[in-house]
Each structure stands twice: as C-alpha cells, then as structure tokens.
Amino acid sequence: MSDVTILAPSPTLTVTVEDHPQGSEIHVHAGGQGVWQARMLRRLDVSVTMCCVLIGEVGRTLKHLLEDEGITVVAVEREGRGSAYLHDRRQGQRLVIAEEEGDAIDRHARDDLYGAMLHSSADSKAVLLSGPAGDATVPSDLYRRLTIDLRSDGRLVIADLAGERLEAVVEGGVDVLKVSHEELRRDGLVRETTVPEITHAMHELRRQGAGAVVVTRSSEPLLVLDDHGLIEVSLPPFEENETRGAGDSLTAGVVAALTRGERLRDAVTLGAAAGALNVTRHGLGTGDADAIAQLRERVQVRERPQGDADEAPHGRVSPDGLAALAETETEES
Incomplete structure (x- = not known):
C-alpha cells in the first residue's frame, strides 16, 4: 500500500544538455x-504509487x-511514440531542440x-490527479468520472489541473x-x-463543487479558501533559478501533510516551503526534507476578508472536516 496514488497519464522522458x-x-x-509531484513526495518520505500509460521505447526507459527513484509504477504499456523532450541549457537559457507529446491514449488503454x-x-x-503531457492525450471526462468514483469510495482527492480538466474535477466534487x-x-x-477577482473565482469554484x-x-x-474562510500564505522571496516544478x-x-493528518491550513505551509525551495534548484521536484522543514517555520499565514459570502456545497465535508471526524472517531474508539 502506498500513502498516495498519483494519476500521471503520460510521463515525459527529459533529456537536458548542460554546460x-x-x-x-x-x-x-x-x-x-x-x-x-511524486519526486517531492518521496523526498518528504511519503510512499507513492504512480498509475500511467508508458508508450514504446520511451516508456520502457521511463x-x-x-522505479530507481523509489516510485511504485503501475503501468499500462503500449507501443508507439511516448512523450519526450530534448533541451539545451549550455548557454544558460533553456533552448528547445525537440518536444513530443506522444500518441493519444486509446480507449482500451484508458x-x-x-x-x-x-x-x-x-x-x-x-x-x-495530475495532467497529461498534451491536451489530446486523454479526454477530460475521465477526470470527472474518476473523481466521483474515488470520492464515493471514501478517497481524499486532490487535483492540480487547469482548463477542461479543472472543470471536470470540480464537477466531480474534488476535495x-x-x-x-x-x-x-x-x-x-x-x-x-x-x-478580489481571484477570490471571487475561488468562491465560484467552491459553489460549483x-x-x-x-x-x-x-x-x-x-x-486558500475553505469552509473557514480565506487565508494568505507567504514566504520570504528567493532568487529564482528554475520556476518550473515549483507549483508541483x-x-x-x-x-x-494531509496524509499525515494535518489540516489543510497547516498543510499549505509545508507546500509553500517545498515550492519556495524548489525555485532555487536545477532539479524539478527536488529539495532536502530537513531544509523544507526548517523553511516551513518562516511561512507566514494571515486571515483575509473574503469579500464574498460563501457556504460549503450541500452535503460536502471539507478536508479539515474529514480530519476532525477522524480525530473524533479515534477518541471514541
């Protein structure tokens, strides 16, 4: 059993040339x-299973x-063209030599x-739930159905998505x-x-599911907007080396942090520290766990006025609510 299961439909083989x-x-x-995301979770000593489709020789290499990074891989293997890129950074900037999103995932593989x-x-x-290499790789409705089925079976579902896939998981009721x-x-x-505009959009996303x-x-x-209102989470700024991967x-x-039973408002402080450290590094999704823990102590959290009354969707229990219920059940037992 892994602490976290990640949907990563089409991982990418990355080849980078450095000076x-x-x-x-x-x-x-x-x-x-x-x-x-999986790499950072492993750095934070969280066990991870990744479900993905691996295509052709690129997939076999991936x-x-x-597995060398300690990730449990559950792969659907197919022949064809896998997602890959070749970048040249010898001059200090990232020069794209070749990029390939790979073949779309067929119905049987989906x-x-x-x-x-x-x-x-x-x-x-x-x-x-994470996104695929390209928009055409997998249909967005897969995310909606998967969100519904996972939540109905009691899973805590987190999504880091945009576009049609964001709309799909919101409709599915993502936590x-x-x-x-x-x-x-x-x-x-x-x-x-x-x-104000971002806050309004956050309220709308909550109203939608x-x-x-x-x-x-x-x-x-x-x-962060949850059942308890709106908070702002900040860190001292760092000189950026590589911004890609910081959000992941x-x-x-x-x-x-959520897998360890922390409430969302506390969990985001660990996330902020991990993201902030990552921008200082060349490796994406990397960072020392002790450094992240130390940096977490410098994270500042403050309440903000919401500017738009909001109620939790009917029948929903937030992640913090789930944590509270778990604590109550533990005390009663």
Whole structure:
C-alpha cells in the first residue's frame, strides 16, 4: 500500500544538455507534472504509487527511471511514440531542440488506466490527479468520472489541473483543487489577477463543487479558501533559478501533510516551503526534507476578508472536516 496514488497519464522522458568545464553534461530523467509531484513526495518520505500509460521505447526507459527513484509504477504499456523532450541549457537559457507529446491514449488503454487507479488507490490515504503531457492525450471526462468514483469510495482527492480538466474535477466534487493565477486567467475565470477577482473565482469554484481551493500567485502569497474562510500564505522571496516544478512541489507538500493528518491550513505551509525551495534548484521536484522543514517555520499565514459570502456545497465535508471526524472517531474508539 502506498500513502498516495498519483494519476500521471503520460510521463515525459527529459533529456537536458548542460554546460560542463570539460564539455557537455547530458541529464536523462523522468519528468512531467505527476513525476515532479511524486519526486517531492518521496523526498518528504511519503510512499507513492504512480498509475500511467508508458508508450514504446520511451516508456520502457521511463519505467526504469521511475522505479530507481523509489516510485511504485503501475503501468499500462503500449507501443508507439511516448512523450519526450530534448533541451539545451549550455548557454544558460533553456533552448528547445525537440518536444513530443506522444500518441493519444486509446480507449482500451484508458479503460485499463482507470481500473488501475481504482485498484491501486484502494488503501491510499490520498489520491492526486495530475495532467497529461498534451491536451489530446486523454479526454477530460475521465477526470470527472474518476473523481466521483474515488470520492464515493471514501478517497481524499486532490487535483492540480487547469482548463477542461479543472472543470471536470470540480464537477466531480474534488476535495482540494490547486490552480495558479495564470491558469485562472488563461481559462477566462478572471480578467485581472487581483486578489478580489481571484477570490471571487475561488468562491465560484467552491459553489460549483470544489471542497477547498488553493491558488498560487508566482512570487506573491498564495491564497486558500475553505469552509473557514480565506487565508494568505507567504514566504520570504528567493532568487529564482528554475520556476518550473515549483507549483508541483507545493502541491506535493500539501498532499504529504494531509496524509499525515494535518489540516489543510497547516498543510499549505509545508507546500509553500517545498515550492519556495524548489525555485532555487536545477532539479524539478527536488529539495532536502530537513531544509523544507526548517523553511516551513518562516511561512507566514494571515486571515483575509473574503469579500464574498460563501457556504460549503450541500452535503460536502471539507478536508479539515474529514480530519476532525477522524480525530473524533479515534477518541471514541
């Protein structure tokens, strides 16, 4: 049994060329949103099962790389073109040499992936839904159905998604939704990324079905809206080395804390620390657990006026509510 089961439909094989005093240094890793989240979860000593579709020789290489990182891989294997990229960073900037999203996942593979998620997450404390390599890789309705089925079976479901997949998990009643302010604007949910507009969008997402909403705002404090209201979470800024993967590290930190029984408002402080440390590093989804724990002590949390009355969706229990119920059951037993 793993603490967390992650849906990562199409991991990416990443090849990056870096400068080296004696020539070039070539790095080969597994990558993609779900992989970066799983990597950070492992750094935080959380066990992870990843359900994915691995395609062709790229997929066979990815399986070995993922297992070498201590991730349990439940893979649907197919022939074809897998997701991969080749980037050149020898001049200090990331130059794209080649990028391939890979083949779309066919109906039979989607069915097998769906079944793998239901089976693999049976004893997990949380399920994390991440996005595929490309928009056409897997239909968004899979996320809606999976959210409904996982929650009906008692799973805590967290999603880090945007676009049609965000709409799908909200319709399915996701427990915690994480999204960035850029994604909100890209999806037309806000016109300007001001706090009032973002807050209004967060209330709307809760009204439509999300239990709690976490919005990251690049270097600005992130916002959390739950049953108890709106909070702002901030860290001292760091000089950025690599911004990619910071949001995924944040999500992983939140999930790690939730699996340990922390309330969401406390869990986001671990996520903020993990995300902040990640921007200082070359590796995506990386960071030392002790450094993250120390950095967490510098996270500041403050209440903000909501500006828009909001009630929890009828019949829903928030993640904090679930934690409280669990504590009550433990005391009674």
